Amino acid sequence: MIDELWKDYVPESTRESDFDAFWEETKLESKKQPLEVRLTDIPYPISSIHAQKLTFNGFNGTDIAGFYLKPDSVKENLPCLLVLHGYGGNKGSIANYAKYLMMGYAVVALDTRGHGESANGSYPAGGTGSWVTQGILDPRTYYYRHVYMDVIRAMDVIETLPELDHERIVIYGASMGGGIALAVAGLDNRASFVIADVPNMCDLPLAIQLKMEGSLVSVEQFLRQYPNQLKQVFKTLSYFDNKNLVENINCPVRFSAGGKDSICPPQTIYGVYNLITTEKDIIYYPFSGHDLPGSISHTDHLITMLSEYVTERVTES
Template sequence: MAEFDLPLEQLRAYRPDVVEPEDFDASWAATLSAARAHHPLRSVEPVENGLETIRTLDVELAGYAGQPVRAWFSRPAPIPGEAPRAAVVEFLGYGRGRGLPHERITWAAAGYAHLVVDTRGQGGQHGNGGDTPDPSGAGPSAPGFLTRGVLDPEEHYYRRLVTDAARAVDAVRQLPGVDPDRVAVVGNSQGGALALAAAALRPEVSAVLAGVPFLCHPRRALALTDADPWAEVVRYLAVHRDAEEAVLRTLSYVDGVNFARRVRSPAHLSVGLRDTVCPPSTVFAAFNHLGTLAPSPAERTIEVYRYNGHEGGDAVHVRRQLDWLRDRVPPR
C-alpha cells in the first residue's frame, strides 16, 4: 500500500473539529461510578508460569458493572525489603486475549510490575486465546465487535470494554508490590485506543503509550478505509441504511480524539503512514488534540513510520517505548 492519506506536513497540523456529545463527561462519570461500587479486585491467585525470574498472579478484576475480567499480573521475583515498583497496564489488539502467562513478559523483564488485561468476548482470532466472556449484548450487529449495541451508547460493546480498562487501573494500584502513584498504560491498535481512554478517565495515570491507536475520528476513518474493523460498520450500514447518524453518535462516545483531549499525562504515540486499519490522519487527529481540555498541557511524542502499515514500528517501536517510559516512569 502506498501512502494514501494527507502528506506528513499536513498531518502534523491536522486538528479537525470532531463531534463530541454534550453529555460525554457526565455519561462516563455515571458509568464509572456504577462500576466503582464494586471492589476492583475479585480474586488474586499465584500461577506457575515456567519462568525462573518472573512471578505471575492470575487476577480477576471487576470491570463494567462489576463483571469479571481476567488478567495476568507479572513482575520480577521480589527481593525482600525492595521498594514498590512502577506498574504498566497493557491492553490488547483486536481479537486477542490475554493468552498464556509467559507470552507477554517484556515489561516485567524490564523491571515493571505488569498487568495484561484480557479483552471481554475476544481472544478467538490471534495469539493463544482469552478467558473473559462478555455477558452483555444487544441488538443485531455485523460479525465482529464494533457494531455490537451500536445504536445506543449505553448498550455499545466498547462502553463495557473502556470501563474494563479504567477499572484495570484501579485494580493494579491495589496489587502487591505496586507503587500506586506510578502507573502507565500501554497498548497497540485497539489496545492503544483503550490506553488513551484509561488515561483520560483515570487521572492517576502517570504516562500513556498508544501505538497506532484504533477508534479515532470514526467519520474520517469510514471515509478513507474499507479495512476491518471499520468495514464492520460499513457492512452494518449497508443493511441498516437509516442508522448512520445513530451509529456515529454512539461511536463519538468512544472516539479516541475525545479521550485524547482529556489526557493529562505525558503521551507517546505512533503511526504508520501506510496503515489502512488506523489511517494516519485519524491518529494525528488524536495526537494533535492531546491534552487540549486538560488543566495544563503535558509532553507528547509521536513516532512516524513512513514505510509501515498497521504493524508500525514493531519491535523497534517497543524498544523506543521502553526507553521513553524509563526516562519518565522508571521501574524503581
C-alpha cells in the same frame, strides 16, 4: 515524509451536549459495583517471574481475566505496566512480558472482554458478528462503554495491590489497545504515562470515510444493512471517539503511526495527537503498516522509553 495536509489536521469535536454527564454517570455507576479481585498462582518454569492469574468483576459484573506478573527479586514500590492487546487478540504468553519484568516493572496484562479468557457480556443490538457493532444503537449499551470501564476498573484493582507504586502506572496498548489506553487516560487521571501504538478509535467519522480495513469495516456492514440507523450510529460512536476524549489527558503520551497503515490510518492518529495539550511525542514510520508495533526497531524504541521513564521517576523521587 509526512503529508502536510494532515500533519496539522485538527478534527472538529462531535461531542453531544450530555457527553461529560454521560461519562460521569458511567464512572459513578462503575464505582458502586464490587471488584471481587481473585489472584491464583501460575506455576512457571522461570523462577525469577512470580506469575498469577488475575480475575475481577468488570463493568456490570462481567468476568475480566488477565495476568499479574512480578519480578521475584523486588517486593515493593514496583512501577506497573498495564498492557492492552489489539482487536481479536489476547494477552498472549507470560514470556512476552519478560523484558518488562527484567526492567523492574510489574505487569497487568488484560484480556479485553470477549477476547481470550474474559467473558463478553450481553448487548441488545449488533448484527454483523463483530464486537465493534454490539449495542451500537445506544451509547449506554455499546460494547466500548463496557471496555473502557473494564480498564478503569483494572486501575481500581491496581490500587488494591500494596506492592505497587500507584504513582507510577504506565498504560501501554497497540491498535485497539492503544485506542483504549488514550480513552482511559482521558477519562481517569491515574495513569502517569501512556504509550499508544497505532491506536484505533481515533476520529471515527474520518476513519470510516477512508474505507480502510479492520474492525470499522463491520460498522460499514452494519450501516449497509440498516441505513436508517446512520445518524444514531454516529451519535453513539461520538461518545467513544478519542478526538472527544483526549483533551482531559494530563500525563505524558507517546504515539506511533505507520504511513502505510490501512487499519488505523495516520491521518486519524495525527488528528487526535494534535488535540493533546500535555507533554507528547509521536514517532512516524512512513513505510510501515499496522504491524509496526512488532518491528525490531520499534520494540527497541519502546524498551528505551520505558527504561528512561523508570529512571527519570526514580530520580525525581
